[in-house]
Amino acid sequence: MTKINLKYALYISLSVFALGACSPKPTHKLEAATNLKKLGINEDNLYSIDSLLGSALINNWIAGTTALIAKNEQVVYYKGLGFRDRDNKLLIRPTDLFRIASMTKPIVSVAAMQLIEEGKLKLDDPVSKYIPQFQNMQVLETFNKADTTYTTVPANKEITIKNLLTHTSGIGYGFSNKKLGAIYKKNGIPDITVTYKLKLDSVIQKLGTLPLAVQPDSEFFYGLNTDVLGRVIEVVENKPLDSILQKKIFDPLEMKSTFFFLPAQQKSRLSTLYSETKEGRLIRTPAIQNGYAIDYATSGAQTYLSGGSGLISNIDDYAKFLQMILNKGSYGGKTILKPETVDLMSSNHTGELKVENKPNHFGLGLEITTEEGAKNGAKVGKLSWSGMFGTTFWIDPERKAIAILMTQVYPSVHKKELYNKFEALVNKALDEAPKKK
Template sequence: MPQMTSIPIMKADGGLVEPKNVITLHHLLTHTAGFGYPDITYKQNPRFNKDSWNYEDFPRQFESGTRFLYGTNTDWVGKIVEKVSGMSLEAYFRKYIFAPLGINSTYFNVPERDKKRITSLGNRGPDGKGKLREIDGDEYSPNRYPLKDVIDYSGGGGLFSTPNDFTKILKCMLNYGANKGRRVLKKATVKEMIKNQIGEISLDPTGWYFDPVRCCNFEGLMDGNSKWGLAFMIDNTPKSYGRKAGTVLWGGYRNTYFYLDYKSGIAASIYSQHLPFNHEATITLFDKFSEVLYRVKK
């Protein structure tokens, strides 16, 4: 992907420099390639318009392999999958993931018959702290469904799905790559995905910039003990209600979260559709649900 390797690195003063290190697939999967998001970065770029950003020209934040920053890395992974397979990402997902697992209500472009099932979006105002309200949306964050069909499929987001479909993914992962006899990943692959892949690199988000409308921060979600595998954050701090250290987890932009506790044999998820990400109300509700879940599991 030559267009990826030519993207410059942004300095603290907003200036740009050419990168020295190569970018590997491992860097992308572990979010150590230097790519961030306009609303989650190490440093703000005063010249950057976050309302019309494109991941292909958003500057990197550091040399690959030196730090961690959650960002557009998986968008690039999606482009690599398309390049290697010769298929669109939508077609690849449908053939190798959705069809084998019986996932029937997950789309980049929702069919007209299912658009009425899409929930509306909400936010909490310009500071992210107000009362939850429904929003009208725009081209980038439409209220119910996009104004036009997607033709450039993203590895980092854009799928519409249902709790039922996503639970099939969680069951597959908890069973090390298979569900109901249909295998989509080797067991050895899943084991690699859920172990520390970044060594001593820290996930501590202290000092990162977060756009308050879109993301509260990562406090409570990750800390200095957290690590990253090939698809998930690894939480090395056990929860008081029983969730074990080593649980892998992550979430979606609009306050959807999941975790896989392999030691306890438990997968759980929660779904909402509002900003900002990592909001206390949703996190607290998920924790209370988990307390009940682990109490019943005993």
């Protein structure tokens, strides 16, 4: 049984009251719902979400969280609970910022799809067309742990832009494969954004000279694919990735709180990252955790634009992005993608390959829920992904809904349990109509 930290229970209760019961209206263009009954939502079920998140706070699963749920373009839940900085007793606000890590990937994937629409990029283009180092790729065959030497065999095909979008290139992450991890470390390949001076072009060029973990198209192998894709986008546009995203996505959607590196005036809005211990404690994450530089957005060289993990954002901005996808590419009068492009992204491009040991499919930058993979009341066709520091989202086309939960805990013992319970309660709230009196 998790030990409850009573020291913070009162502060958490006050934050639930102050920021939950009287939720401020969202600052984005999604309208705040004025009549839950007309949307078929029982308000009591939304209070159950409060209870879940409040329990997570009290039981030291998280220090603070923000959450947003919208149905039919109306926001039905929009709250910040707990602390932005628990040590200094600073309550969180719904507009506060989070390291979204791999939730960066769908945004960069959309930027790539924009270039495909413009005819500047093709799904079947070889990556080597834009980054020559990816010609004649090799696949790891044997590995000597003692000195990190290895042997390889030739890749059976060139990896393509589609391989990058579907994580079927064979490129991995160092944290998920010990052999690749040792090779990447020896060659200065980071998994996520760093605080020391490093440039995306040199890292990706070096990555192109290193072996793949598996043959292209042989399996879903999660890795640095979207970082490579980010560099391809830079080459095509001849501009840095941050300025491309700003012009093509952030400005049109009015995503004013999404950054690779935080301006000085925004630093106080960043939620503190905590680590959950097996003993049931929540401790402030050190500057370096498991080899990752936690303060990459607020300190250091701020030169590495990681398309796979580098963005800071909040529920307001990310909701605009998700609603755009749900709306088939448009939001607030601005068209980001064509409807047929969103349909293409939302289609199965991995066949029968399992996505991270789940029976789901993967589209172009998004996981797609199958009938076998539908859990917690999820519908077939749900689009989703998450970030390693405690953020998750999904788009529910059947319910015409989006949901976002942002926390900052790494490592997290109870993340999966929290996500599952949150999703189940959200779907219950969306499905269970108010009782007739």
